[in-house]
Amino acid sequence: MTLTELYQSRVTQGDLTADPAQSALVAQLSRVADDLAKPLKTGWFAKKPDPIKGLYVWGGVGRGKSMLMDMFVDCLDVSVRRVHFHAFMQDIHAQMHTARQGGVDDALKPVADAVIADVRCLAFDEMQITDITDAMIVGRLFTLLHEGGVVVVTTSNRVPDDLYKDGLNRALFLPFIEQLKQQMVVWEMTEGADYRQNRLAGSDSYFTPLNSASAEAFRAVWSDLTEASQTAPLVLKVQGRDVVLPQFHNSVARAEFGDLCGKPLGPADYLAIAQTCKVLMLENIPTLGRHNFNEAKRFVTLVDALYEARVQLIATAAAKPEMLYLEGEGSFEFERTASRLREMQSDDWRSADQA
Structure with a gap:
């Protein structure tokens, strides 16, 4: 054929x-x-x-x-x-x-x-x-x-x-x-409909709490965006380091919170991710606080990089953005991150020019 x-x-x-x-x-x-x-x-x-x-x-x-x-x-x-x-x-x-x-x-x-x-x-x-x-x-x-x-x-x-x-x-x-x-x-x-936008328009992109229903909804979005195609890891070289996106297809990446925030990554690494992906699907964001302060700081940096590059974030999380970081050093500063996470869920933000 x-x-x-x-x-x-x-x-x-x-x-x-x-x-x-x-x-x-x-x-x-x-x-x-x-x-x-x-x-x-x-x-x-x-x-x-x-x-x-x-x-x-x-x-x-x-x-x-x-x-x-x-x-x-x-x-x-x-x-x-x-x-x-x-x-x-x-x-x-x-x-x-x-x-x-x-x-x-x-x-x-x-x-x-x-x-x-x-x-x-x-x-x-x-x-x-x-x-x-x-x-x-x-x-x-x-x-x-x-x-x-x-x-x-x-x-x-x-x-x-x-x-x-x-x-x-x-x-x-x-x-x-x-x-x-x-x-x-x-x-x-130059012309034609933005089919990825159409798939996401009006749909949830932030699934909470962490349970089987959220995980299943997350998997359904992943399957839709990748058209159930076979995926493979993508290794980014950043200043001599390997930054691994465990699953990648058609500019859509999928990773666990620990893959990107549980490792000693920095702004350059998150910038490289934002330059490579159009959609990042991030699983299992935990509650944040003094018990995982370093991971929380990295998550803030990651969200900032995604936000500035207008990368769409789809996530499963332990709580709503405003309830993720309630105690400990950095909780006040996290309010901006929570605001950005909320804004990134809106259709208006998704439909903005991403060129």
């Missing part, structure tokens, strides 16, 4: 609502799929085929970009790797480190060759460049992959010209942006 046929069948069955913006993106993805399906000529006199242009899809959150990317991957008959861009770059850095230990002069070349030997298509979620080390290698990496016949398809919330915006030594990164525009079709997904 082609991607167009699969999309139309899901619309016909009522699983999806017909959407002109999504249909237009299906056509763009189908162009890539059709080019990848063409047989490669072999033999002594076979002319090397022209490189296939990839696709860079950018636009607001919740438009269905990642869902259509999943469908695109499912319809391909070639080797493909579907991965979050940040996780891919972390893997590249790890492999380069191993290559350097082997004494090679050019650590990137064997790593790129391994990717070329393994896949014909790389399907990325959420391409963004926030790290100077990524910025310094991504241009040459993409050149090697392109020359090796690997086709890149990626989603992003940013137009290419805004990648690594205000980054250190950004002038050195600008040639990559022009290179990207030449190697890929840049497609803006």
